[in-house]
Amino acid sequence: MAQIVERKRKSGSTAYVAQINIRRNGKWAHRESRTFDKHSSAAAWYEKRMKEIKAAGDDLSAIKSKDRTLAAAIDRYTTESSKKIGKTKAQVLRSIREYDIASMP
Incomplete structure (x- = not known):
């Protein structure tokens, strides 16, 4: 399940939050979100990430960041x-x- 949510920032400007939530066997298997200034940027990131997730198939650990330093x-x-x-x-x-x-x- 994914969605792009519009929200107001403290400054009054509009931000777009792209959220990706994937459930497997009743548990959250993968969740991530990113905030953008433009709706088109959020949609582009969403499309790119969904392609990566679909390419990973059932192995969602492959899409998580391996290099966390x-x-x-x-x-x-x-x-x-x-x-x-x-x-x-x-x-x-x-x-x-x-x-x-x-x-x-």
Whole structure:
């Protein structure tokens, strides 16, 4: 089951939350959601994720993130961020990636 829900932010702007909820044998097998500024972006993400989930078939563990380290999260943030990252923030993120804690699962 999936849906795109419109909601108001604190600032008064509209956000669109794409939610994917999958039940298997009466239990939640997979749940995820993401928030977008545009309905079209939410719909595109939803379509992409549903294709990935259908390709995985019954093995839903294959679609869950395997690389859950702080360094991976920083890399993903810097590559997928829709907003421009300033020089100072970029340097701080690079510095954090070099600490030992960044490579821990």
